[in-house]
Amino acid sequence: MWKYIARRTVEMIPILIVISILTFLFIHFIPGDPARLVAGKDATLEDVENVRHELGLDKPILKQYVDYMKNLVTGELGTSLTTGLPVIDMFKTRFMPSLHLTFLSMFWATLMGLVIGVVSAINKNKWPDYFGMVTAVSGISIPGFWLGLLLIQLFSVQLGLFPTGGLDGFSSYILPSLTLGAGIMSMIARFTRSSMLETLQADFIRTGRAKGLKEHSVIVTHALRNSLISVVTVAGLQFGFLLGGSVVVETVFSFPGMGRLLIDSIAFRDYPVIQSALLLFAFEFILVNLIVDVLYTVLNPKIQLNS
Amino acid sequence: MTSPTTMQNSQVQNTQKKYSPLKEFWKSFKKQKAALVASIFIVLLIVVAFIGPYIAPYDPFEPNYDALLEGPSASHLAGTDEYGRDIFSRLIVGAKISLMVSFSAVFLGLILGTILGLISGYFGGWIDKIIMRSCDVLFSFPDLLLAIAIVALLGPGINNVIIAVMIFSVPSFARLVRGATLNAKENVYVEAAQSMGASHVRVLWKHIFPETISELIIFVTMRIGTAILAASGLSFLGLGASPEMPEWGVMLSSGRDYLGTSSHVVIMPGIAIFLTVLAFNLIGDGLRDVLDPKIKNN
Numbered sequence: 001m002w003k004y005i006a007r008r009t010v011e012m013i014p015i016l017i018v019i020s021i022l023t024f025l026f027i028h029f030i031p032g033d034p035a036r037l038v039a040g041k042d043a044t045l046e047d048v049e050n051v052r053h054e055l056g057l058d059k060p061i062l063k064q065y066v067d068y069m070k071n072l073v074t075g076e077l078g079t080s081l082t083t084g085l086p087v088i089d090m091f092k093t094r095f096m097p098s099l100h101l102t103f104l105s106m107f108w109a110t111l112m113g114l115v116i117g118v119v120s121a122i123n124k125n126k127w128p129d130y131f132g133m134v135t136a137v138s139g140i141s142i143p144g145f146w147l148g149l150l151l152i153q154l155f156s157v158q159l160g161l162f163p164t165g166g167l168d169g170f171s172s173y174i175l176p177s178l179t180l181g182a183g184i185m186s187m188i189a190r191f192t193r194s195s196m197l198e199t200l201q202a203d204f205i206r207t208g209r210a211k212g213l214k215e216h217s218v219i220v221t222h223a224l225r226n227s228l229i230s231v232v233t234v235a236g237l238q239f240g241f242l243l244g245g246s247v248v249v250e251t252v253f254s255f256p257g258m259g260r261l262l263i264d265s266i267a268f269r270d271y272p273v274i275q276s277a278l279l280l281f282a283f284e285f286i287l288v289n290l291i292v293d294v295l296y297t298v299l300n301p302k303i304q305l306n307s
Numbered sequence: 308m309t310s311p312t313t314m315q316n317s318q319v320q321n322t323q324k325k326y327s328p329l330k331e332f333w334k335s336f337k338k339q340k341a342a343l344v345a346s347i348f349i350v351l352l353i354v355v356a357f358i359g360p361y362i363a364p365y366d367p368f369e370p371n372y373d374a375l376l377e378g379p380s381a382s383h384l385a386g387t388d389e390y391g392r393d394i395f396s397r398l399i400v401g402a403k404i405s406l407m408v409s410f411s412a413v414f415l416g417l418i419l420g421t422i423l424g425l426i427s428g429y430f431g432g433w434i435d436k437i438i439m440r441s442c443d444v445l446f447s448f449p450d451l452l453l454a455i456a457i458v459a460l461l462g463p464g465i466n467n468v469i470i471a472v473m474i475f476s477v478p479s480f481a482r483l484v485r486g487a488t489l490n491a492k493e494n495v496y497v498e499a500a501q502s503m504g505a506s507h508v509r510v511l512w513k514h515i516f517p518e519t520i521s522e523l524i525i526f527v528t529m530r531i532g533t534a535i536l537a538a539s540g541l542s543f544l545g546l547g548a549s550p551e552m553p554e555w556g557v558m559l560s561s562g563r564d565y566l567g568t569s570s571h572v573v574i575m576p577g578i579a580i581f582l583t584v585l586a587f588n589l590i591g592d593g594l595r596d597v598l599d600p601k602i603k604n605n
Contacts, residue, residue, distance in 0.1 A: 018444045029460050137592070141585035143536055145543045146559060146577035149566055157567050244451030248540050252563075263544055266459040278456050282447045 004297065008290055015286065023279040024068045027055065027271050038081060038269055054081075055271070072279075078272035082265075087276050090261065095280075097167055098250070098257030101180065102242045104173050109181030110188055110235050117192020117231075118224060124197065132189060139186030144245050148179040148252035165254035176253045180245050184238045191234045195227040202226075229296070236292030240285045335597040342593020345586035352583060356403040365393035367400045367553045376569040386571040388562060394575050397553035401576075404554045405583070408465060408547075409534035412472035417527055419473070420480020421519070425511050427481065428488025439485070442478035450475045454537055458546040465554070468547045472534045483526055484519050491518035521598040528594055532587035539580050555580050 027034050035052035036043070043051075052058050056067060071077065077087035120132035155175060156164040162175050199205065200223050208218045247259035254260070258277060265273035337343055355362070365383075371391030379386045385394035427438040445453065457471035491497065497514050505513075539556030541547040548554035550561060555576045562572030 014440075015443055015447055018440075019447055022444070026456070026460060031461065137588055138581075138585065141532060141536075141581055141588050143539060143543075143556075143559075143577065143580050143584070145540060145556075146573070146580065149559075149563055149573050150577070153566050153570055153573075240449035240452075244449035244455075247451065247455060248544065251544060262455065266455070267545070274456075274459055278448070278452070281449065281452050285449055286447050 001298070005294055008293060012286055012290060016283070019279065019282045019286075020069065020072065021065070023275045023282075024065050026275050026278070027057070028061070030271075034271065038271065077276040080265075080273050081270045082268045082273075087273050090273065091258070091276070091280065094256060094258050094261045097255065098246055098259060101173055101176055101250075101255065101257060102239075102246060104177040105181035105242055106184065106235065106239070108177060109185035110232075112181075113185040113188025113235070114192050114224075114228075114231065116185070116189035118196055118219065120189065120193045121196035121200065122219060129193075133193070136186040136189040136193075139182045139189075142182060144179055144183065145248050145252050147182055148175070148249055151175045151179060152253070165252075167256050172253075172255070176249050176255050179252070180242055180249045183241060183245065184235065187238055187241075188231060188235055192227060192231050195230055196223055199223045199226045233292060233296045236288065236295065239288040239292070243281055243285055332597060336593060339593035339596055341589045342596075345589035345593070348582070348586045349590065352402055352586075353406065355399055356406050359399045359403055363393075363396035363399045365396040367392060367397040368551070376565060376572065378569065378571055379575075385575040386569070388558070388572050389565055394558070394572065397558060398555070398575060398579050401553035401555050401558065402579070402583075404465070404548065404552065405535055405539065405556075405580070408469055408538045408554075409472070409531050412469045412534050412538070413476055413527055413530045415469070415473040416476025416530070417480055417523065420477045421484045421516070421523065423477070424481040424484025424486075424519075425488055425515060428485040429492055429507070429511055429515060435485075438481060442481050445475070445478040448475075450533070451537055451540060454541060455544070455546065458541055463546045463549075465548045465552070468538050468541050471541070472537050475537070476530055476534070479530070480523075480526070483522060487519035487522055488515050491515045494518075525591055525594045525598060528587055529591035532584040532591070535580060535584050535587070 030037060033048070035048050035055065035057055038055070039048045039051040049058075056064055059067070075088055077091070079085065080087055080090060083090065116132040116135060120129040120136075123129045152164050152175065155161045162171050166172060205218060205223055208222050209215075213222075246257060247262055249255070250257045250259035251263050258280070261273065262277045262281075264270075265277065369392065371387065371393075374383070374387045374391040376389055377383055377387045377391075383393050383395065385398060388394055388397070423438050423442075427435045448456065453475045454468075454471035457474055458467050461467040461470065492515060494514075497510060500510050500514050538547060539554070539559070542554050542556030543560040545560065548557045550557060558576040559573055559580070562569075562576070565572045
């Protein structure tokens with residue numbers, strides 16, 4: 001097992017290096033002179049040169065990359081051009097709320113997705129199935145930013161149950177997490193339904209029923225348990241969807257997380273923050289995929305680790 | 308006098324003539340009621356997108372300061388926005404922008420991804436490794452984040468949104484086509500074509516590419532829905548179409564300040580995006596049920 005984890009971790013390294021090169025080159029890919037863009041249209045030549053020096057763009061490119069990597073390893077991500085604060089300090093206050101939001105979304109999306117999927121499967125082609133699948137296909141099709149605004153209008157403005165935005169305690173997480181989780185919930189529901197329908201046809205389910213097991217026990221203990229492995233994997237692999245979606249949802253709810261920080265930084269052309277935020281998102285995504293991959297092999301005895 | 312053998316041959320020919328894959332497909336597809344309704348909706352939407360400027364009841368750009376934020380009524384079916392512009396007319400004209408952005412992004416991604424996937428799967432070796440590792444790198448960024456990064460780099464604008472959505476579509480198409488190519492190249496007829504001296508391009512185009520078409524059709528349909536969501540999301544974030552354009556995401560974004568007092572400004576463009584994406588997803592589901600051999604056999 002440890003060998004497998006070590007091998008998968010080593011395999012991550014080249015991808016991480018390429019990603020670090022891409023995020024490093026980000027500022028160099030910008031059409032035109034990045035120093036001029038950051039300094040603004042009215043900046044003098046001296047101001048532009050100062051910005052160039054501040055961003056380290058006056059050094060040879062290889063030296064810039066070596067410095068960038070050295071700083072990365074020591075956790076030095078540069079200084080924000082708009083706030084003047086170290087980028088790492090800005091991340092410290094923004095990362096945890098985003099992480100909590102993502103996990104809460106994933107938690108309820110998995111729970112609701114499983115319930116809808118199971119109910120639909122055991123009532124195949126009956127109204128609970130139609131209702132469940134209409135909900136699921138709608139959840140995939142609904143734009144997150146629109147759902148968020150509708151939820152704010154209903155639950156915050158009209159009913160006054162939750163704050164309209166910002167971060168002030170647990171209640172601030174409810175609406176954003178419902179919005180963010182809707183798409184994943186739908187995918188899990190659809191996948192659980194098809195996986196359960198397949199499992200319910202299996203011989204061991206027929207045997208269970210034949211030996212007089214209660215239907216509840218057949219569904220929950222045998223069929224669902226068997227479907228759970230692949231469902232959990234699908235849920236894990238959709239984590240990237242949440243990371244991308246969080247940018248939009250955090251903007252709708254003025255939620256002070258990493259996604260909102262990224263969008264604000266783009267608006268102000270704060271390149272050091274943009275570069276580091278993209279790198280962090282990519283790293284988080286790769287790490288979660290690795291964890292899911294390992295979990296899948298742990299949960300599923302059919303998978304041979306050495307193969 | 309006609310010999311029995313000749314009669315049999317003509318019967319076989321008649322049967323062969325009668326068989327049409329398109330007819331078979333239509334026979335199965337029309338049983339998928341939801342997908343059929345969704346297809347009719349999309350066809351109507353495409354027609355509306357083309358003739359939009361001629362049928363829109365009002366000028367979608369003309370402000371009317373006597374009719375600010377009016378709710379839906381007989382004269383303004385979807386109400387008016389903060390400048391008094393008719394929302395229904397803006398939705399009609401905006402259909403062209405939303406469809407154009409998503410169609411062009413997905414089709415450009417399809418062309419590039421298919422070429423890369425075919426080359427990767429057919430030739431294998433180091434070409435395959437380079438293409439697939441490059442895809443892995445692109446897959447390391449969640450779709451929407453990759454699009455945001457590209458637009459952040461190139462600057463806001465509808466053309467850059469098309470490029471961004473295209474780039475995040477390429478690796479998915481490449482991987483799908485590579486898989487199908489790996490399967491298809493094991494077929495005997497491919498080996499036969501190769502042994503008869505057919506060029507690589509001919510083998511890929513005439514013998515392998517047709518094998519990937521059914522999977523591609525399903526995926527393209529699903530992908531158009533995703534592209535509409537991504538493009539309108541980028542516009543909502545201020546990274547897409549310019550604020551005066553009647554693009555659905557922009558309309559939704561500019562209306563959010565009036566959500567408390569005139570919710571129709573947000574609800575109407577949202578419904579347009581939702582129904583269009585829903586329709587593409589339903590068509591995708593229907594096509595999968597008809598074309599996917601695994602599901603068909605079940």
